[in-house]
Amino acid sequence: MTDEGPIDPPARPGWTVLGGLALTFFALGVTVNVLMLERIGSAPRTVVAALVVNAATSELAFVAVRDAGGSLVAALVAGWIVASRFGLLAVSLGARLRVGTAHRAAAGLQSFDPNVTLAVQQPDPSSVVRVFWTVTLAMHAGWWSGTFVGVFLGNVIGDSQRLGLDVVFPAALLAIIGNLLRSRPGALAAAVGGGLCLVMLPWAPAGLPIVVSLVGAFVALAVTPTPAVPGVAR
Amino acid sequence: MVFVLAGGVAAQRLVGMFAGAALLARVPSLARLASLIPAAVVAAVIVQLTVASGKSIVVDERLAGMAVAGVLVWRRAPFVVVVLAAAATTALLRAM
Numbered sequence: 001m002t003d004e005g006p007i008d009p010p011a012r013p014g015w016t017v018l019g020g021l022a023l024t025f026f027a028l029g030v031t032v033n034v035l036m037l038e039r040i041g042s043a044p045r046t047v048v049a050a051l052v053v054n055a056a057t058s059e060l061a062f063v064a065v066r067d068a069g070g071s072l073v074a075a076l077v078a079g080w081i082v083a084s085r086f087g088l089l090a091v092s093l094g095a096r097l098r099v100g101t102a103h104r105a106a107a108g109l110q111s112f113d114p115n116v117t118l119a120v121q122q123p124d125p126s127s128v129v130r131v132f133w134t135v136t137l138a139m140h141a142g143w144w145s146g147t148f149v150g151v152f153l154g155n156v157i158g159d160s161q162r163l164g165l166d167v168v169f170p171a172a173l174l175a176i177i178g179n180l181l182r183s184r185p186g187a188l189a190a191a192v193g194g195g196l197c198l199v200m201l202p203w204a205p206a207g208l209p210i211v212v213s214l215v216g217a218f219v220a221l222a223v224t225p226t227p228a229v230p231g232v233a234r
Numbered sequence: 235m236v237f238v239l240a241g242g243v244a245a246q247r248l249v250g251m252f253a254g255a256a257l258l259a260r261v262p263s264l265a266r267l268a269s270l271i272p273a274a275v276v277a278a279v280i281v282q283l284t285v286a287s288g289k290s291i292v293v294d295e296r297l298a299g300m301a302v303a304g305v306l307v308w309r310r311a312p313f314v315v316v317v318l319a320a321a322a323t324t325a326l327l328r329a330m
Contacts, residue, residue: 016312020314020317048236076242079242088250089271089272090246090248091250091254093255094254095265095268109244113276164321164325164328166296167284167324171317171320173276174304180272185273187273189270190277192274194274194278203289210275210278213275216274217275220274
């Protein structure tokens with residue numbers, strides 16, 4: 001670990017990473033949409049919901065609150081809070097984008113954990129754009145394949161927990177932030193953000209622990225020294 | 235109702251992209267947040283997916299799978315190896 005920056009410069013994701021992400025999102029697409037189809041009861045409406053909301057965790061949070069007897073307003077708020085991390089991620093992506101307004105808006109609407117995290121690690125604006133959209137395509141290829149399989153063919157994967165598929169997404173995320181964790185500021189941000197989330201999980205409303213994890217980024221910013229070369233993250 | 239949910243989700247993304255990013259651009263000392271935010275937020279997502287079950291903290295086979303993933307990431311293993319090893323570890327422990 002170093003204060004001078006990541007040990008290695010961030011590499012552009014190759015075919016194995018993109019393929020791995022596509023498979024990860026395929027598994028997510030199947031499992032999430034099988035669940036959503038059970039709740040919604042209509043295949044076309046399930047597909048439309050996935051397309052329009054564009055945030056599986058929001059859909060799941062909304063459904064979870066309704067299943068627990070919560071009001072429509074409570075379900076909406078839960079869905080919005082859970083999705084707020086995409087707004088935070090869009091902040092970090094927006095700071096690295098050098099594109100026009102329409103392109104920026106399109107990128108904002110497609111901000112997810114893997115594509116933003118990989119993109120903001122790139123050294124120059126053109127690489128940020130190229131990596132962002134490449135990863136986005138891989139994610140969508142997997143997600144939509146999984147969505148259509150899950151909705152129209154059913155749960156072809158079987159018991160996802162028996163196969164350990166519930167750790168595929170967090171393991172993929174860990175691999176994606178691995179390079180960030182090799183620098184002291186990144187590790188500190190992750191430790192504080194993850195720690196706050198852990199403490200808040202048992203009592204805070206759904207989604208709030210993730211929002212509060214943002215504090216980790218500010219702690220790391222305040223505690224770690226500013227790099228000597230402007231624009232070089234430490 | 236799905237469009238109301240979608241509207242709120244989209245609005246947050248756009249506010250982050252335009253207003254949040256503009257703030258970072260105006261305050262140079264905040265520019266480093268661009269790479270620190272994903273580290274903090276994604277770490278929190280990982281924690282939630284690894285140990286949460288509803289509102290409970292549950293230490294189960296997922297943690298073992300993620301521990302294996304952590305070691306492999308530290309050792310710079312390929313992405314696919316990390317993901318498959320985590321899943322395999324978790325599945326194996328559940329089968330025992």
